[in-house]
Amino acid sequence: MDSNWDSSPSPPQREAMSDGSDEYTCDNLRCVPKDRVCNGGTTARQLGREAELHTWVARGRAPCNVTYYGEVGRSYEIDLRESDNLKIPFTCELTFVAAGDIYGDLVQIVFRDLTLGTFKSHHVCGCPKGHLSIEEPHRGKIGGNWCGGTNTHNVYYSETNTVTVTVSVNDPPAKKETHGEKKIRLRLFYKFLLSAESIVRYGPWNSAKYLGVHRPDTICDRVFDSCDRRKCRVQSPNYPGLYPRNLTCQYVIRQATVPHGRHALVSVGQAERGRVHIKHTDASCDDNLQLWLDEECDVVGDTLSIYEIQGETRRLLMRFCGGGKVPHITASGAELLLVFQTSPFDNMYFDPSVNTHPGFELDVGVVFVPKNSFLYADQKCEFEISSFEAARGHFENVAHSLPSNSNCSYKFRGRPDEVVWLYFTRLKGVDTQPPSIDGPPCRTRVTLIEGVEEDGDVLENTCGPMGVRVCHREQLGPGRNRTRPCGSTESYLTKGSHVTLTIHYVSPSTVSNLQFRLHYEFVYAGPRAAALNRPEPCDRQINSERSKKGLLTSPANNLLYGKFGATSLKCKYHLQGKPNEAVRITFIYFYAHNSSCPGRDSPLQACGRPKALEGRGARLEVSEWPWPGVELPQACICNGLYLPATLLSYSASVTITFTVIGMDVFDDFSHFNFELEYEFVEVEACEEDRIVTGEAGTLSLALRPSPGPCRGHPWLLQPASDHFLLVSVPGRAIRGGLQGIAHGRLVATEDPMPPAECQSSELHVYQPGNPRPLSAVCVSPGSAETVHVFSEGFNEPLSLDYLGEAARSLVVVLLSRPAYLSGQSSQQQHKAVDVQWVEAAPRWLATRCATECPAVHACISASLFCDGTWHCPSGADEAVVTCLMALSPWLWLAFGLAVGCVSVLSSWWGWTLWKSRRGRSSTGCSEEVLTPGHHESPPEPPEYPDCIDVDFETTV
Known part of the structure; x- marks a missing residue:
């Protein structure tokens, strides 16, 4: 060997x-x-x-x-x-x-x-x-x-x-x-x-890394706990060097202590590029250091699998190899399991790049989120948002990771009379790794379905954030940007009360996440959501047969206010009772945010003159219909300072109009609202007709009307065909009438007076169907000042083509002021005020008019001339010359014959007198004879001669 x-x-x-x-x-x-x-x-x-x-x-x-x-x-x-x-x-x-x-x-x-x-x-x-x-x-x-x-x-x-x-x-x-x-x-x-010098593995002495507790009888298993207070690091065996082959290591991370009311989320990740490198290829040079997922790691077989533990079950969040930066992989709870596996065989090669280490080191993090929040889901990522819990709110994407081929659903469930408004203020696709050639073309998909998910209407179905409506301007937060609201191209508004948002993760959310912030609001849309399709969704019809009494409030439908782009709002509530009924209205509450309102002494006339709203404001107007097609205003409220107040109508038909103008993008139903009670009550009917017709007449209206069923009832003046009306009222005009502002045809001795200066009763003249008076007069019986008011269309040529008889009529209402507010005025000597009216025709109807009132260029009936009553403002119809010119032709003939007879008799008498005087002169004067040859001056004529030559001529 x-x-x-x-x-x-x-x-x-x-x-x-x-x-x-x-x-x-x-x-x-x-x-x-x-x-x-x-x-x-x-x-x-x-x-x-x-x-x-x-x-x-x-x-x-x-x-x-x-x-x-x-x-x-x-x-x-x-x-x-x-x-x-x-x-x-x-x-x-x-x-x-x-x-x-x-x-x-x-x-x-x-x-x-x-x-x-x-x-x-x-x-x-x-x-x-x-x-x-x-x-x-x-x-x-x-x-x-x-x-x-x-x-x-x-x-x-x-x-x-x-x-x-x-x-x-x-x-x-x-x-x-x-x-x-x-x-x-x-x-x-x-x-x-x-060991003390091995800082890459163990860290420096003053900031040591916590590598967990080794589990007995295992090669590399470790357990981590309390990483919220420790510098926990999960490392591969023998890090930062070669890791062994044929190895399986399990790392358990737990967070045992959790603050009250909080939920722990445990995560692992690595922000530095060179600290993770799990071999995934046999290439001699691996220049593309990135994370590879699932089956892409099967070549070498070295993988790190991350599971979240929930009780006895585990769910795979991510399985990867390769290297580079590792995004934070977060469990939905307080426990994570990491399993590191290596293949039995390998060739000894790793990337020799500087600061690149084989194996891995992951940082452990722990965050605590509020319980029962949208930031985590215990089991399935499904949330149900109900309007019974919150009418509006916002939430962000879940803070934990989701595995591939998983869904996160948000189900919005409102009441039957509500719709759902959704808009994203932030929507960003975060891809921590570039897409691979064999990877899915769409890593995340966003779907928004209205109604039941299986059969609902698809409002949105896009890949990632592409094409999703986002309202970017709202990122600054409310109160910091006064811009137009999120429009239809930047938000979603459903037609029904149910909608479901689903985020489908084809790849793990850690690799391709969708970060968003979604705002939602359940908007009241009336008894049925379909009511939004009507032109006036807030109008209502109330009949006494169905509801004898009830409560009326301003619409709570935010779609009608500035928050959804509206600048004005007009709602009408029509109350219809039986012929023997009247409507009692009790105004309980009225609020208009930053609204201009002049205020009045009477709570039901707080608007001052009922004129058009300007700028920003709200108004609650009450009108009744004493005659068919004739609207009579009864009250106007623009603030709630004098409420509660009660009103009893004259008739069984009442219309309440709620008007708001000048709304901005932050206004909703809480900025403009009212509350009132209505009740249909039986009353004694007024038997007086109170409809006046004819060429002219006088209404004597009591300044202090006596109690009775007709007390305060209006009068309706109706003109004949092709005629208009002229009403004359003693007193001064009050600023705010339509004709005084728009037409310039108000005839008065002085400029209109401010409303606050009138201390006597007021008389309002209306055009039927128009709640704003043509003129308001501070009456002064016996005053030399007179206000004259024409019916609508008098100064508009061809107005007869579009104005019917009702539109040319006039409604006269006397508003009696309480005695303690009247002050010392002429009402103490006068018990009534005489209102004169006359039918008139404007000059544009005829080129010449023999019976014209020159001050107003109006023609009145010839029968009204020289009748002893002034009908023209200047009294031209009763002038002497005018009356003589206006006599009958037979009277002119008789006058001419009389003058002729007188002329003939006068001529004959003069001739006769001349003849008699001439005869006497010839006998008396001839007796004086001058002597011939005697010449002297003729005598001076007498101072009063007896003979006068008279030439009398009469001309008629």
């Missing part, structure tokens, strides 16, 4: 009377290292030279079955080569012992060159002609083998102080053509290390 080798590092131990365990004594009593030989002189030559090796062989000294020692800090070399007379079978054992103290605690062996047999397979009969095995006697026999050839740097670090390297040759190697090349060779370097 001794002649099988050409070289040996040392003589047999029986001749090694050593000065130290790493030396032996030559024949001349000199001590030389065991990796040197005695040359008979005063020096020792290093082994490895053919001449010296043959000298040892000739002397009969063999390198095998020898125990080697050494000192810490020194390196030793052994180079064994096959001799020409090798006898088969052959076995050689080299034992290395770290004797402690200066002789070290651990053994490091560097296999530099190995040529031994032929490598065939990793699993069966892998080394048929010869193999090399490495054993540590103190931990039991493993039985793995290496063979083939390599000249790379392969390092083995012992876990105990003794290592035995065994070389076995079962079949002679084939002859090679290269002259002088040896068929079998083993060249190695060995040294001895101190």
